[in-house]
Amino acid sequence: MGRVLLACAAVTFLLVLIATAPDTRPVISASSQVVHRPVVQDGPGLRALQARYKTLSKQLFQLKPSQPYILVDTARNRLYVKHQGEVVLDAIASTGSGTILDKPGDDSSQWIFDTPRGEFLVQSKLTKPTWIKPDWAFIEEGLGVPKNAAERAEQGVLGDYALGFGKGYFIHGTLYTRLLGKNVTHGCIRLNDTDLKGVYTLARVGTPIMIF
């Protein structure tokens, strides 16, 4: 019993020692970060470096979109149209749910309903779009996939406009406006009618869409 207690005490002591030992890595608090070295004039070397820095800064600036672009925040379900750093339009959106659906007859394959991240371009602008329901839309509802293509067409569910940005993804309207602000879609980006019209007006084919 005494030995057990002694062993426990030794282990506890060791753990306390480790926990209170100084970390070998420097820990930097954000508030202590405004530390600049004294002003030094380093002659031509520094001047050349400053010139290089300014040139590179300019090059980076030139890569920024000069035209309005669409920015989508999938975590907070917001869509912005921005131009030269200013927000031109701010809309509550619905983006991908992140859920998965098994493909029938295939043991390993699945659909993942994420909104894609990265940079895209507006590839098409449609008015009065028709939704051509993909296979997953039927399977999700527990229905069979129709063989006749005409049975896939559904009018009036995507709103008045749609902006395609590739691989079947669109910015479009919705009947379910109460779900705006939530991650509920199959990857498309939904907006209410007013915001959709605004985005449709501001964007052109080729307008960049940045999604994160």
Next chain:
Amino acid sequence: MNFCAILLLFALTTLSWGKDLEAFPNLNLNDHRSVQEATRVLEEELKLAARPHTYVLIDLVGNTIHIKGRGVELHHMPIAQWSVGSWEKLTGIHRLVARPQVVRRKIEPGKGDEQEPISLADMPTDYDLSFSSGLTINVAPLAAKDNLVQAITFMGKSWWRRVKNWTSMIGTDQPSTSAASLEVTVSVDHAQSLAWSLVDGMAVLIRRAADQ
């Protein structure tokens, strides 16, 4: 009088435009090492910004994590505290190879609206990110000031991490030099937001603090 006003307006506009062109407005242009580091980061960033992908810039001078695309800041998260293992290994572009798994909910066909999507709240708050270069970034949450239980839990995890580092150091008899590590402490919301924004293969750049 009018001419003076126009001249003043022009001068102010030019000045602010010039500042916009600078990639790092907080840079001390008289500090050789700071400018050198900023230039190095810009050279790397230009490669990333030239492509249609989002990337992450961890700015240890400005204590901010930036999600960027084409040189444009899409989102940013303040860093409360950070610590670094080896400075040299933080240079270059790091590609994300492993991140925390998110449990996705599976859709049961025919169940309709009953299925809960994933949201920001489902994202982890304390996690490791592994990169192809061998770099590991540990993201740790900052406890809320009025939440003692949370503070104790986070402190316990931090201690446990230290114990693990310490024991691994004993095993090798010296600090590990083969892999770099960076620990960043951010708020719980920002830890979840970062986990959400990351995608496989995403590029990460680190701007090191020249004063270290």
